[in-house]
Amino acid sequence: MTRLFGLTLAACTVAVAAFAGSHANPALKGAVDARNAQMSMIGYHTGLLGGMAKGDVPYDAATATAAAENLAAAAAMNRAVLWIEGTEQGAVEGSRAKPEIWSDAAGFEEKAMMLEAATAAMVTAAGTDLDALRAAMGDVGASCGACHKAYRGPRN
Amino acid sequence: MAIWRGLGLVALCAAGAGWFLTAPASLPDGYGATHTPDPEAGQLVFAASGCASCHTAPEAEAAEAPVLAGGLAFPSDFGTFYAPNISSDPAAGIGGWSLPEFARAVTLGVSPGGAHYYPAFPYGSYQNMTDGDVADLYAYMQTLPASDTVSRPHDVGFPFNIRRGLGLWKRAFLPSGFVMPDPDDPVVARGRYLAEGLAHCAECHTPRNAVGALQTDQWMAGAPNPSGKGRIPNITPAALQWSQGDLVEYFTSGFTPDYDSAGGEMAEVIENLSQLPEADREALAAYVAALPPIPSP
Numbered sequence: 335m336t337r338l339f340g341l342t343l344a345a346c347t348v349a350v351a352a353f354a355g356s357h358a359n360p361a362l363k364g365a366v367d368a369r370n371a372q373m374s375m376i377g378y379h380t381g382l383l384g385g386m387a388k389g390d391v392p393y394d395a396a397t398a399t400a401a402a403e404n405l406a407a408a409a410a411m412n413r414a415v416l417w418i419e420g421t422e423q424g425a426v427e428g429s430r431a432k433p434e435i436w437s438d439a440a441g442f443e444e445k446a447m448m449l450e451a452a453t454a455a456m457v458t459a460a461g462t463d464l465d466a467l468r469a470a471m472g473d474v475g476a477s478c479g480a481c482h483k484a485y486r487g488p489r490n
Numbered sequence: 491m492a493i494w495r496g497l498g499l500v501a502l503c504a505a506g507a508g509w510f511l512t513a514p515a516s517l518p519d520g521y522g523a524t525h526t527p528d529p530e531a532g533q534l535v536f537a538a539s540g541c542a543s544c545h546t547a548p549e550a551e552a553a554e555a556p557v558l559a560g561g562l563a564f565p566s567d568f569g570t571f572y573a574p575n576i577s578s579d580p581a582a583g584i585g586g587w588s589l590p591e592f593a594r595a596v597t598l599g600v601s602p603g604g605a606h607y608y609p610a611f612p613y614g615s616y617q618n619m620t621d622g623d624v625a626d627l628y629a630y631m632q633t634l635p636a637s638d639t640v641s642r643p644h645d646v647g648f649p650f651n652i653r654r655g656l657g658l659w660k661r662a663f664l665p666s667g668f669v670m671p672d673p674d675d676p677v678v679a680r681g682r683y684l685a686e687g688l689a690h691c692a693e694c695h696t697p698r699n700a701v702g703a704l705q706t707d708q709w710m711a712g713a714p715n716p717s718g719k720g721r722i723p724n725i726t727p728a729a730l731q732w733s734q735g736d737l738v739e740y741f742t743s744g745f746t747p748d749y750d751s752a753g754g755e756m757a758e759v760i761e762n763l764s765q766l767p768e769a770d771r772e773a774l775a776a777y778v779a780a781l782p783p784i785p786s787p
Binding site for chain 1: 715717719720721722723739743744745748749750751752753754757758760761
């Protein structure tokens with residue numbers, strides 16, 4: 335499975351690189367913009383859940399479930415067409431991706447899977463009750479932090 | 491001839507004065523003698539001081555009992571510094587050090603052999619650490635695992651490789667004590683102790699002058715990132731308008747008010763601060779809110 339994923343990723347990278355070769359910057363910039371939009375989606379929905387976890391907003395199972403479902407969907411987007419090579423910080427405006435994302439692809443994938451697992455667990459927790467939501471928030475936050483620590487560069 | 495003798499005497503006096511001015515400082519006798527060391531309290535001092543963030547091996551994951559083998563590189567304008575092994579190994583680490591030797595290293599930046607440490611090691615902040623906290627920290631660090639990894643020498647060129655010169659640097663540039671004037675509010679005072687003493691926030695958040703000294707008139711107003719990419723943010727109220735509740739949440743979970751999350755070195759800081767009692771995170775937040783507002787340059 336990992337091998338298949340690796341091959342697919344390699345094929346996509348070649349295809350996208352070929353595309354990038356002919357269109358240079360726009361393809362890479364598009365990927366970075368799309369990633370930043372994905373991060374905004376993750377941040378927005380985490381914020382809805384966080385507001386309830388902190389008690390700023392009253393807990394509501396339906397709202398929490400909707401937020402958690404969108405969060406999980408945003409977290410599970412296929413990385414092959416988003417995290418393309420040549421889009422690290424410094425190479426493309428707006429990117430804060432560290433080169434380690436590509437030089438340590440296995441480590442990056444592990445952190446991404448942490449986020450997928452934490453947000454999938456949040457879907458169940460968010461619909462259960464406030465205590466479950468609060469508990470699930472910890473893993474979501476830890477997965478954000480773990481990946482940003484290793485793979486996100488400083489703000490410009 | 492007399493003029494040469496005179497000049498020789500002046501040179502000798504200058505050299506003598508230089509030798510005196512660059513001499514490593516010592517601690518008073520009986521340091522920490524009245525305190526009963528508590529390794530459990532020391533674990534919190536260790537977390538607040540962020541020791542593991544720099545002294546664990548670069549590839550090491552966060553651990554319950556971190557192995558302080560060193561090896562992490564710190565590039566700077568003066569060369570590259572490498573965090574040394576400070577594990578409990580008696581030969582490769584600091585397991586053979588006495589408490590006074592440890593305290594002199596941490597608070598004065600002087601090795602047991604009497605050599606000055608480079609200020610990549612934040613002793614300028616740790617000088618504010620109480621004797622009791624130093625003794626507790628020492629007791630806790632003795633309980634951590636040993637590593638026989640040999641410390642990597644720093645890669646620093648002339649003239650910065652003459653450690654004796656650091657004695658003058660310390661005299662000229664290290665702030666003596668706290669930078670924020672004594673606060674009336676005991677919560678802010680605790681926050682000042684944590685921020686300026688243990689957590690050494692200013693080492694990154696305050697800009698440095700040409701010889702690497704903190705510009706205390708720009709306290710916490712942000713600085714270029716030594717990695718060369720990006721800036722470390724201004725955290726004075728002139729730039730950071732988070733509530734104290736926002737700050738406590740950030741120190742606990744790493745989430746900003748708009749649910750971005752801490753990254754890079756700050757993610758490590760959050761890992762450390764999240765281990766502290768809630769009251770200490772509130773004190774840190776009170777300190778940050780009480781900082782004089784300084785606009786970003």
